[in-house]
Amino acid sequence: MTTPPAPLEAERTDGTSxxxxxxVPLTRPGWAEAGHHLLAGLELAVSEVNETGGIAGRPxxxxxxxxxxxxxxxxxxxxxxxxxxxxxxxxxxxSVVARAAATRADALGLPYLCSSAVxxxxxxxxxxxxxxxxxxxxxxxxxxxxxxxxxxxxxxxxAAQPSVYWAAGTRILRDQLAxxxxxxxxxxxxxxxxxxxxxxxxxxxALLLLVGHPEPAxxxxxxxxxxxxxxxxxxxxxxxxxxxxxxxxxLGEDGAGIPFxxxxxxxxxxxxxxxxxxxxxxxxxxxxxxxxxxxxxxAVLADVLRSYGADRARTAASWPRVAVEGTRxxxxxxxxxxxxxxxxxxxxxxxxxxxxxxxERFRIxxxxx
Numbered sequence: 001m002t003t004p005p006a007p008l009e010a011e012r013t014d015g016t017s018x019x020x021x022x023x024v025p026l027t028r029p030g031w032a033e034a035g036h037h038l039l040a041g042l043e044l045a046v047s048e049v050n051e052t053g054g055i056a057g058r059p060x061x062x063x064x065x066x067x068x069x070x071x072x073x074x075x076x077x078x079x080x081x082x083x084x085x086x087x088x089x090x091x092x093x094x095s096v097v098a099r100a101a102a103t104r105a106d107a108l109g110l111p112y113l114c115s116s117a118v119x120x121x122x123x124x125x126x127x128x129x130x131x132x133x134x135x136x137x138x139x140x141x142x143x144x145x146x147x148x149x150x151x152x153x154x155x156x157x158x159a160a161q162p163s164v165y166w167a168a169g170t171r172i173l174r175d176q177l178a179x180x181x182x183x184x185x186x187x188x189x190x191x192x193x194x195x196x197x198x199x200x201x202x203x204x205x206a207l208l209l210l211v212g213h214p215e216p217a218x219x220x221x222x223x224x225x226x227x228x229x230x231x232x233x234x235x236x237x238x239x240x241x242x243x244x245x246x247x248x249x250x251l252g253e254d255g256a257g258i259p260f261x262x263x264x265x266x267x268x269x270x271x272x273x274x275x276x277x278x279x280x281x282x283x284x285x286x287x288x289x290x291x292x293x294x295x296x297x298x299a300v301l302a303d304v305l306r307s308y309g310a311d312r313a314r315t316a317a318s319w320p321r322v323a324v325e326g327t328r329x330x331x332x333x334x335x336x337x338x339x340x341x342x343x344x345x346x347x348x349x350x351x352x353x354x355x356x357x358x359x360e361r362f363r364i365x366x367x368x369x
Contacts, residue, residue, distance in 0.1 A: 017061035018054070018310050020046075020301055021081035021089040023074055023101055030069035031213070033244045034093045034290050038115060039064065040282050041294020042090060044275070049302045055310070060302060067092065071100035078104040078112075087310040088113060090297045093290060095119035095137070095165040102130045102341065111315040114341070115297040116290050119165055123340045131319045131333050131342035133293055133300075135349050138338065140261045141169050144238045145176035147259065147351045147366040153206040153234060154182035159195055159220060160210035169210055169238065190216045192223030199230055206234040209258075213241045218250050225254045236260070243288045248359055256354040259365055263289045265328055265348040266367060272327040289328075296326035 022042050025035035042062060049060045063086055065077035074097045081089055088111040092098040098117030105112035106127040114122060114132040118140060122130060148156055156177060160166040174184040185202050187195060190211065199207055207224060211217050217237070224230050237260045241247055247255050268276060275295050279287035301315075303324045308314040319342040324331045333342040351366040 017059045018305060019061045019063050019084065019086040020298070021077070021084075021086040021091075022062050022064045023067050023077060023089065023091040023097070024064060025069045025093055025097070026066040027068045029212075030067060030097075031093060033246045034116070034288070035066075037244075037283065037288045037291040038091060038093055038294040040279055040287070041291040041296075042115075042298055043294075044278055044282055045295045045298030045302070049298065055302065055305045060298075060305075062298075067094070067097050067101075069094045069097055071097050074098075074101040075104045077101070078108065078110065082108050082110050087111070087305060087312065088301055088315055090301060091115050091294070092117055096163065098122060099164075102127070105129055109312060109316075111312055113297050113301055115293045119168060120339055126335075126340045128319070128342075129316045130340075131300075131322075131344075133296055133331065133344050133347060134263060135347045136336065136339050136343060137165070137168055138172055140263075140349055141172040141238055142176050143349055143366070143368045144236070144259075144261055144351060145173050145182075146368070148173075148206060148236070149177065149180055149182060150366065151234070154180075155185070155202070155204050156182065156206045156208060157185045157187055157199055157202055157204035158208045158210055159187045159190055161190070161212060161216075163210075165239075166210040173208070173238075190220070192216070192219045195220055196223050196227045196230060199224070199233055204233065206236055208236045208238060209241065210239065213247060214250050217241055221251055221254055221258070234259075240289075242354055243290075245285050248354065253356065253359060256356040256359040259351050259353045262350050262352045262362070263293065263328070263347055264350065266350065266364060268327065269329075271325060275327045292327045296324075296328065296331060299326055300324050300331055 024039045046062050067074045090113050093116045095117040098114050102122040106129045112130045116134050118134050118137040120136045120138050187198050235258045240260045242258050242260050279291045304318045308318050319333045328348050336343045352362045355361045355363045
């Protein structure tokens, strides 16, 4: 952990509100749809906190900064939010951006609750300042590898763009499959026709898209779906691209039957159902799991701020004492081997796809035991 020269106290910047910074990708090249869902969850929770008395009678205020999936913008935003006196920072969807934000928050002594990013190493060294709601990539992608093997796919091709996140995912998949006799084939091209030819030549039974959306994911899916040689090849997208309506709108029926990781329980409890209804009204469409992550982030921070005040050091010290009923289960943080931040180890996880018969519906294909 990097210890700041002196504690940075959260001050009342306007005399009334308690401020929380929010990092969200709202513009390209960030995944703007995911960012809007995350923000909807954050904003809904803030409005409900304020409807029930705020933080010791003071309103909770969200100070939003658009990261555009740019780590440098995230770092600059953390610096600005620290100067503005926020009590803590929430949010972010993209792992490489969250890593930059977490590293800077640790250096400044600013509590950061990461909502959605999964990269295991959010910081290089263990830190007391950062906690995370979403499952670490090592857990989720191991579950996805187990699903592949259970479905009979032991020869899996990977089309990946250069990225720390995609490289980490490929490594996790390779290790998990190799332990049970499987093989991961890394394709060195992303041109759709070349991908199709490689799948035939390598005799792969599954293709995983470790790439951005819409480019190059959409043209690759269309090419594979349209190639009669690959009629039996399964397409997968472990990072969750098919979760969002934009995927279905871009691909229609071609976007169904593509398994991905989703961080929801098999059934939502009463709180999750109520929040899901409110999120649907706010978004004008079905909320993604990312919207629930946003809501849960503020629920945790509001509980901490009510219990321990807006002092940053006390907030960071409270992570192991959190016990909050979220939309997807009770949230508690603990230390996990190989993970440098406080982690919610009970976060739900499932492999789902869009039902080919009804692409607007999701089918649960696998839940880890």
